[in-house]
Structure formats: structure tokens, C-alpha cells
Amino acid sequence: MNLLNYKHSIPSLFILSGRIYQKNFISILFLTAALVAPAFFMGFAGWGETESIVFFLSVHLLEGAITLGVIGLAFGSFFPTLSILRAFRSPLFLGSIHVAILQYLLFITGVMGLTLPFPFSILVVTLWLGGLLLTSMAQPVFIVEGVRGMRALLRSIQLARGDLSRVFIVVVISTVLQFVVFALLFSIFMPDLNLNIEPDESGALPILLSEILNDPGVTMAIRWSQYLASLLFYPFASLLSTFLYFDLAQRQQVLNLEHLEKFSNQLFGTDINEKAAADKEATEQEIIETPVAEIVDPEPSAEDKEK
Numbered sequence: 001m002n003l004l005n006y007k008h009s010i011p012s013l014f015i016l017s018g019r020i021y022q023k024n025f026i027s028i029l030f031l032t033a034a035l036v037a038p039a040f041f042m043g044f045a046g047w048g049e050t051e052s053i054v055f056f057l058s059v060h061l062l063e064g065a066i067t068l069g070v071i072g073l074a075f076g077s078f079f080p081t082l083s084i085l086r087a088f089r090s091p092l093f094l095g096s097i098h099v100a101i102l103q104y105l106l107f108i109t110g111v112m113g114l115t116l117p118f119p120f121s122i123l124v125v126t127l128w129l130g131g132l133l134l135t136s137m138a139q140p141v142f143i144v145e146g147v148r149g150m151r152a153l154l155r156s157i158q159l160a161r162g163d164l165s166r167v168f169i170v171v172v173i174s175t176v177l178q179f180v181v182f183a184l185l186f187s188i189f190m191p192d193l194n195l196n197i198e199p200d201e202s203g204a205l206p207i208l209l210s211e212i213l214n215d216p217g218v219t220m221a222i223r224w225s226q227y228l229a230s231l232l233f234y235p236f237a238s239l240l241s242t243f244l245y246f247d248l249a250q251r252q253q254v255l256n257l258e259h260l261e262k263f264s265n266q267l268f269g270t271d272i273n274e275k276a277a278a279d280k281e282a283t284e285q286e287i288i289e290t291p292v293a294e295i296v297d298p299e300p301s302a303e304d305k306e307k
Contacts (some may be wrong), residue, residue, distance in 0.1 A: 003074040004254060008247045010169055017239040020070070024079035026144030031069070031081045035062050036230050043223055053104065055226070059234055060100035061088075063139035066238035067245075068263045068267070071144075075261050076270035083268045095148040099138050102153055106131050132170050134160045140245035144260065159248045170244050174237050181233045185225040 008016070020026060039055035039147040065084050072080040086095070110128025113121055134157040141159070142152045249255040264270045 003070060004246050004260065005250045005257060006247075007250060008079055008243065013170060013247065014173075017236055018145060020073070020230060020239055021236045024073070027079040027081040028066070028069070029088050030063055031065055031084060032231050032235050034085060035065060036227065043063065055230075056104050056107065057097065058101045059230060060139055061093075061096055062101050062230075062234060063238045063241055064096040064099075064143050066145040066235060067242045069141045070239070070246075071260055071264050072240050072268040072270060076268055080268045087267050092143075095098060095142055096139065098149050099142050099152045102150060103135060103138060106135065106153075116233075122123070133168060136160070136171050136241055137245040137248070140242050144245070144249070144255075155172040159252065162252055163248055166248075167244065170240060174240050178229065178237060182225055184228045184263055185228050186221055189190075189221035189224045191221060219292055 003016075003020075006012075006016075036055065036058045039051050039058050043051040065088065068084045068087060069079050069081070072078075072083065087093075089250055105126070110132070112124060112226050113124025113128055115121070116124060135153045137156040137159060138152045141155045145152075145155065147155050246255065261270075261272060267270055
């Protein structure tokens with residue numbers, strides 16, 4: 001089965017993503033740790049606001065990096081973690097950051113929409129969730145098709161609209177799994193709280209939530225849960241997004257495997273398709289041998305023998 005041009009069912013997308021994640025776990029874990037490390041250190045340095053922005057950008061950069069890894073794996077024999085990190089020192093990194101920043105602005109717009117009056121907030125949040133759904137493949141689009149900036153988001157929307165139900169199911173299941181993983185990790189790190197608020201006290205709930213969120217132990221539990229979820233689950237989600245892109249691109253017949261093969265060879269030094277090379281060699285031998293066959297002298301005719 002070719003990793004890039006196989007037509008998937010929804011279950012097979014999850015199964016393939018799980019298998020690739022399992023077989024390349026160490027390489028993918030190292031790549032993920034390298035990308036989220038800056039946000040991690042910023043958090044422990046006390047740069048909370050900067051940490052959240054850098055973490056968001058890092059998670060979306062991971063989608064682009066995983067896409068590169070899948071391309072390298074499709075035409076090579078291993079997941080090229082070090083080559084991906086080297087490639088991200090090039091303009092490829094700036095293009096991926098550009099797409100990630102636009103995705104962040106889209107995210108912030110939705111968060112700000114929550115502060116609007118009731119009818120408008122519902123409308124904005126609905127559009128926001130739809131936008132997040134439709135632009136979920138923007139990083140693979142940039143990496144594979146070289147379409148950057150706003151055009152990458154629009155191209156992702158175009159692809160998603162071709163099979164909206166498939167995209168909706170995959171993204172929603174992935175998001176639910178993400179929350180489940182985070183909740184499980186948070187339950188492990190959640191500290192014991194000593195709250196001094198009576199249950200029947202008026203306005204107790206907002207005060208209770210504020211006190212919980214401001215508790216240093218809770219803040220630390222959220223941070224550890226967030227980073228462990230990013231290490232353990234986000235690579236799987238990125239693989240899922242990548243294979244969803246390739247599946248839709250294949251179905252819409254816009255996938256250029258020859259271009260991707262050359263791209264992989266340029267970035268990771270993977271070999272050009274051996275079958276194509278063998279066919280080329282056979283053709284060259286045919287061309288060389290054909291004239292030789294033509295100059296072989298035929299048997300002399302009876303008339304020539306009499307002469």
C-alpha cells in the first residue's frame with residue numbers, strides 16, 4: 001500500500017495513523033519535543049502570555065513537520081527527524097510559521113467572539129468552529145503544494161468542501177480524543193484543593209472557578225497535562241490531518257507523486273523510484289541493442305550460392 005495515494009475509509013485513516021505513530025514513536029517523539037521545547041521553557045521562565053502563543057504556533061508547525069516526515073517515509077525507509085529539523089532552518093520554516101500565525105489569528109477571533117452579546121456570540125463561534133474545521137489541512141497544503149499564507153487556508157477550505165462529512169467526522173473524533181487524553185492526564189496531576197466556599201453561598205460558582213484556576217497547583221497541573229498531551233497525542237492528530245489531506249487530494253486527482261518524489265529526494269536524499277529507474281534502463285538497452293540486431297547478415301540465398 002502506498003502511503004500517499006491510497007483511498008481510505010474513515011477507520012483506515014485512524015488505523016494507518018496509529019501504525020505509523022507506533023512504528024516511528026521515538027523519532028516522532030523527538031521531533032515533537034524539539035518543536036514544543038521553546039514554549040515549555042518560556043512557561044517555566046514565567047512568560048505566560050508568550051508561552052501560549054509559541055505553544056499554539058509550535059503545535060501547528062508540528063503538522064507541517066509530520067507532513068514532511070510522511071513524505072520522507074513514503075519514498076524512504078525511515079522517518080527523517082533530523083532532516084526535517086534541518087529543513088526547517090530554510091524558508092520552509094518561515095512559510096509554515098506564516099500559515100500558523102493566520103491560524104492563530106483565526107483562533108483568537110473566535111475566542112474574542114465569546115465576549116459579544118448572546119445572538120452575535122453564537123454566530124461568531126459557529127463561524128469560528130467551521131473555520132477551524134475547514135482550515136485543518138492548511139499546513140499539509142503548504143508543505144505539499146507550496147501554497148502559503150491565506151491561499152493555504154483557502155485551499156484547505158476548497159479540499160474540505162469536496163468531502164465535508166468525512167472531514168467533519170475525522171476532525172471531531174480527533175478533537176474529542178484530544179480532550180479525553182488531556183482530561184486523563186489532568187486527573188493524574190490535579191492537586192487536592194482546600195476551598196473555603198459554602199455550596200449555598202450566592203455567586204459561589206464564579207468565585208469557586210476563579211479560585212481553582214488561580215491555584216498554583218492547578219496551573220502546574222494544566223501545564224504538565226498540556227505538554228504531555230502535546231507529546232503523546234498531537235503527533236497522532238498531525239498524522240491524521242496529513243493522511244486526511246492526501247486522501248482528499250488523491251480523490252480529487254490533484255496529487256502529483258512525481259513532484260513529491262523529487263521533493264523528498266531533494267530534502268532527504270531518498271532514492272528515485274527503483275521501478276522507474278529499471279524501466280529507463282531497460283529502454284536504454286533496447287535502444288542500444290536494436291541497431292545491432294539489424295546489421296546481422298542473413299543467410300545467402302540459393303541464387304547467391306550459384307554465383
